[in-house]
Amino acid sequence: MNKFLKALGFGSLVLLSGGCATVVDAQAPTEPEFMIRPPLQPSPRANLLYQVLAAELAGKRDQLDVALSHYRQVAMLSDDPRVAERAAVLALLMKENAAALELAQRWNALAPGNEQAEQTLALALLRNGQLEEAAGYLETVRRVASKKDQQQGYATVASLLGQADNKELAMQVMGQFRDRNPRSAFAQYYYAMLAAAAEQREPALASLKLALARDPKLVPAHLLRTRLLLEGGDKAGAVAGLAKAVAAVPRDRNLRMSYARLLIDADQLDKARREFSILLNQDPKDTDSLYALGLLAAETRQFDLAETYFLDLIKRKTRLADAYFELGRVEEQRGDYAKAREWYERVKDEERFLAAQMRMGVVLAKAGDVAAAGQHFDTLRRNHPQSGITLYLAEAEALREAERYQDAFNSLNQALTVHPNDKDLLYARALAAEKIDRLEILERDLRAILAIDPKNGQALNALGYTLADRTDRYQEALGYIEQALAQLPEDASVLDSMGWVQYRLGNRDKAIEYLRHAYQVNADAEIAAHLSEVLWVNGQRDEAKKIWKKALAREPNSAHLRKLRERFGW
Numbered sequence: 001m002n003k004f005l006k007a008l009g010f011g012s013l014v015l016l017s018g019g020c021a022t023v024v025d026a027q028a029p030t031e032p033e034f035m036i037r038p039p040l041q042p043s044p045r046a047n048l049l050y051q052v053l054a055a056e057l058a059g060k061r062d063q064l065d066v067a068l069s070h071y072r073q074v075a076m077l078s079d080d081p082r083v084a085e086r087a088a089v090l091a092l093l094m095k096e097n098a099a100a101l102e103l104a105q106r107w108n109a110l111a112p113g114n115e116q117a118e119q120t121l122a123l124a125l126l127r128n129g130q131l132e133e134a135a136g137y138l139e140t141v142r143r144v145a146s147k148k149d150q151q152q153g154y155a156t157v158a159s160l161l162g163q164a165d166n167k168e169l170a171m172q173v174m175g176q177f178r179d180r181n182p183r184s185a186f187a188q189y190y191y192a193m194l195a196a197a198a199e200q201r202e203p204a205l206a207s208l209k210l211a212l213a214r215d216p217k218l219v220p221a222h223l224l225r226t227r228l229l230l231e232g233g234d235k236a237g238a239v240a241g242l243a244k245a246v247a248a249v250p251r252d253r254n255l256r257m258s259y260a261r262l263l264i265d266a267d268q269l270d271k272a273r274r275e276f277s278i279l280l281n282q283d284p285k286d287t288d289s290l291y292a293l294g295l296l297a298a299e300t301r302q303f304d305l306a307e308t309y310f311l312d313l314i315k316r317k318t319r320l321a322d323a324y325f326e327l328g329r330v331e332e333q334r335g336d337y338a339k340a341r342e343w344y345e346r347v348k349d350e351e352r353f354l355a356a357q358m359r360m361g362v363v364l365a366k367a368g369d370v371a372a373a374g375q376h377f378d379t380l381r382r383n384h385p386q387s388g389i390t391l392y393l394a395e396a397e398a399l400r401e402a403e404r405y406q407d408a409f410n411s412l413n414q415a416l417t418v419h420p421n422d423k424d425l426l427y428a429r430a431l432a433a434e435k436i437d438r439l440e441i442l443e444r445d446l447r448a449i450l451a452i453d454p455k456n457g458q459a460l461n462a463l464g465y466t467l468a469d470r471t472d473r474y475q476e477a478l479g480y481i482e483q484a485l486a487q488l489p490e491d492a493s494v495l496d497s498m499g500w501v502q503y504r505l506g507n508r509d510k511a512i513e514y515l516r517h518a519y520q521v522n523a524d525a526e527i528a529a530h531l532s533e534v535l536w537v538n539g540q541r542d543e544a545k546k547i548w549k550k551a552l553a554r555e556p557n558s559a560h561l562r563k564l565r566e567r568f569g570w
Contacts, residue, residue, distance in 0.1 A: 052070070052071075052074055052083070054066075054070045055067045055068075055069075055070035055071045055074070058070065064090065064093075064094055065094070067090065068087065068090050068091060068094060068096065068099065071083065071086055071087035071090060072087050072091075072099060072102075072103065074087070075087040075088075075103055075106050075107075076106065079110060080110075081107055081110035081111040081114070081117070084103055084106045084107035084110055084111075085107050085111075085116070085117070085120075087099075087103045087106075088100055088103035088104045088106070088107050088120050088124070089120065091103050091124075092120065092123065092124065092127075095127070095165075097124065097127040097128050098128065100120075100123075100124040100127060100128075101121075101124040101125065101127070101128050101130075103124075104117070104120045104121040104123075104124040105121060105124075107120065107121070108121050115141070115144055115145075118137055118140055118141055118144075119137075119141050119156070119160055121137055122134050122137035122138045122141055122160055123160050123163055123164070125137065126160070126161070126164045126169070126170070126173070127164065127165065129169075131169070131172075131173060134173065135173060135176060138157050138160065138161075138173070138177075139177075141153075141156055141157060141160070142154065142156065142157050142177070145157075150184075150186060151186045153186075154177065154184070154186040154187055154189075154190045155186075155190065157174065157177060157190070158174060158190035158193055158194060161173055161174055161194055162193075162194065162197060167194070167197050167198035167199075168198045168200075170194050170197070170198070171191070171194045171195050171197075171198045171200060171203075174190060174191045174194045175191055177190075177191070178190075178191040178207065182210075183214060184214070185210075185211045185212075185214035185215035185218050185221070186211075186218075188207045188208070188210045188211035188214065188221075189207070189208065189211040189218060189220060189221045189224070191204075191207045192204040192205070192207040192208045192211065192221070192224060193224060195207060196224060196227075196228060201228050201231070201232055204224075204228055205225065205228055205229075208221050208224060208225045208228075209225075212225070216244075216245075216248040217248050217249045219245070219249055219252050219254065219255050222241065222242065222245035222249075222255060223254075223255070223258060225238075225241055226238045226241060226242055226245075226258065226262070229241065230262075233490060235262075235265070235266055235520075236266075238262060239259075239262055239263065239266050239268070242255070242258060242259040242262055243259065245259070246259050246275075251282070253279060253282070253283070253286075256275055256278065257279065257288075257289075259275055260272050260275035260276050260279065260289075260292065263275060264296070267523050269296055269299060269300055272292075272296060273293060273296045273297075276289045276292045276293050276296065277289075277293065280293065287313060287316060287318045287319055290309055290312060290313060291309070291310075291313060291319055291322060291323075291326075293309050294306045294309030294310045294313070294323075294326060295326065297309060298326065298329065298330055298333070299554075300554070301333070301554070301556075303330050303333065303334055306326070306330050307327065307330055310323040310326050310327050310330070311323070311327075320349070321347050321348070321349030321351070321352040321353075321356075322352065324343050324344070324346040324347045324352075324356070325343070325344070325347050325352050325355065325356050325359075327343040328340045328341075328342075328343035328344040328347075328356065328359060328363075329359070331343060332359065332362070332363055332366070337363045337364075337366060337367045340359075340363050341360060341363055341364075344356040344357070344359050344360045344363070345360070354380075354384065354387065357376075357380055358380075358391070358394040358398070360376060361373045361376045361377050361380070361394065361395060361398045362394075362397070362398035362401055362402070364376055364398075365398045365399050365401070365402035365404060366398075366401065366402045368402075370399070370402075370404055370407055373395070373398060373399070373402075374395070374411070377391055377392075377394070377395040377398075388418070388419070389415070389419055389422055389424060389425065392411065392412065392414075392415035392418075392419070392425060393415075393424060393425070393428055395408075395411050396408040396411050396412050396415075396428050396429075396432060397428075399411060400431075400432065400435070405432060405435035405436050406436055408432045408435075409429065409432040409433060409435075409436055409438070412425060412428055412429040412432055413429070416429065421448070421452070423449050423452060423453065423456070423459075426445040426446075426448055426449050427445070427446070427449060427458065427459060427462070429441070429445050430442040430445040430446050430449075430459075430462060431462065433445065434466055434470070439466065439470060439471075442462075442463075442466060443463065443466075446462055446463040447463070450463075455483075455487055456487075457483075457484045457487035457488040457491065457494065458484075458488075460480045460481070460483045460484035460487065461480070461481060461484035461488070461491070461493060461494045461497050463477075463480050464477045464478070464479070464480030464481035464483075464484060464497055464501065465477070465481065465493075465496075465497040465500065465501075467480070468481070468497065468500055468501040468504050469500065469504075474501060474504050474505050475505075477501050477504075478501050478505070481494065481497045481498050481501055482498075484497070485498055490521060491521075492518045492519075492521040492522035492524065492527060493518075493522075493527075495514050495515075495517050495518035495521065496514070496515060496518040496524075496526070496530055499511045499512070499513070499514030499515035499517075499518060499530060499531070499534070500515075500530055502514060503515075503530075503533075503534050508534060508537070508538045511534050512531070512534055512535065512538065515527065515530055515531040515534060516531065518530075518531075519531050519547070523550075523551065523554075525551050525554070525555040525558035525560055525561055526558070526560045528547050528548065528550070528551035528560075528561070529548070529551070529558070529560035529561050529563070529564055530560075531544075531547055532544045532545070532547045532548040532551075532564060533564060533567075535547070536568060545570060548561060548564060548570060
């Protein structure tokens with residue numbers, strides 16, 4: 001049976017409840033071959049059977065319009081509700097809305113009170129814009145489903161409305177159910193769900209507020225509210241809302257896990273660690289929380305603690321590739337490159353293997369063996385030709401991390417002879433060129449990218465930032481950064497660039513505004529350094545030192561932060 005028949009939920013269909021009589025009776029006497037008989041007239045039953053067989057054959061050949069035509073004829077002549085069901089479902093799948101309505105009505109007439117038939121008719125009415133009649137059937141559907149579970153009643157209605165092509169119309173119909181049942185948390189929640197689908201964020205949030213006032217333990221409402229707040233850029237509101245949610249439903253693992261991950265995204269690592277510890281205490285077999293705790297410890301440079309968590313995963317014989325990889329990262333950050341290589345070599349998992357091998361190249365470069373690193377990446381490219389560009393980029397990044405900027409530039413030159421005009425390689429070479437003071441090459445490569453892709457936000461930003469940071473072409477830089485910001489309005493690096501060019505132009509208040517925004521999105525060392533510098537120059541010295549110290553604790557090897565110490569004597 002092909003995918004079409006499976007989608008309809010049927011195998012071969014036996015029609016006409018009485019079955020089909022055989023054509024030849026073995027016990028009947030035969031007639032002489034030369035006897036003249038009247039011409040046979042096809043029976044109605046035989047005609048129906050022919051139509052069904054023709055429909056099924058057309059369906060197997062994906063000739064859906066032909067299949068629907070045959071099914072429709074049979075549905076109108078046969079009293080078998082299964083034929084009408086099949087025809088109605090096919091019409092809905094094909095979005096033949098007029099036919100779907102006609103066939104759904106036929107199915108309901110043949111199977112009065114059938115729950116699936118009523119749902120199909122409600123959807124067909126919606127598709128045909130007959131709202132009032134659809135609402136009546138939907139109310140029947142809700143009442144029937146609510147006998148089992150009140151939430152299920154609204155969920156079924158929302159599911160049907162969600163299949164309507166007009167999302168705003170679906171939202172309006174669900175609004176009628178909400179208005180008739182204003183005290184129902186489920187009615188409020190499912191209205192919010194459809195409002196969100198219609199991209200009506202504010203009405204959705206308002207309805208979620210009412211839903212949670214009725215039932216503070218309605219977990220799906222908390223999760224939907226969090227998503228909408230994050231989409232609207234209100235990360236602080238999302239964090240605060242999930243904190244209340246976890247307090248209301250402390251044993252819900254999905255909710256607490258979402259909260260812990262959001263805390264990481266908000267750079268509240270200590271609070272995140274506490275939440276993952278609670279999850280692990282609630283379920284000591286929770287290896288996801290164990291792994292997250294290891295990552296958090298490594299992120300905050302608590303390498304001994306991180307090692308303990310990852311070794312625990314190995315003892316449990318779970319997430320081995322992840323544990324080996326992260327232990328390699330721990331040793332790499334400790335500066336023990338030999339141990340780091342040992343851990344990376346143990347990674348055999350297909351998903352992690354190439355990443356581990358790329359880190360091996362980084363380790364070789366950091367250890368000073370640039371030739372070995374180059375040979376390593378050459379071997380990887382031969383063995384994984386489909387990842388050639390990715391591996392060239394990884395090699396350049398490895399050399400950059402080892403502060404071998406000229407070698408990185410040379411590697412990218414070679415890459416571009418193999419893959420000329422590749423935007424990612426051009427971008428990487430531009431960044432490498434900046435490190436060796438070849439600004440003419442940086443500008444040429446970035447302009448080459450923009451000639452291919454004029455709205456490339458990263459290229460616009462890189463060009464604008466470099467002009468602001470390394471030249472006095474500030475107005476030109478501002479133009480590029482404004483274009484980048486239009487493409488990437490919440491990108492931390494673009495916000496940082498806008499803050500920096502405003503600082504260069506002498507607009508300190510504007511600079512601080514943009515840099516604070518960038519720092520809230522991503523507390524990266526370079527962004528922290530820029531914000532600290534502008535605050536210091538603007539006389540806000542206590543705050544400047546506080547931000548600088550916090551960033552230095554996280555990234556003690558940051559060149560940007562070290563430069564501030566040298567310049568201001570911190």
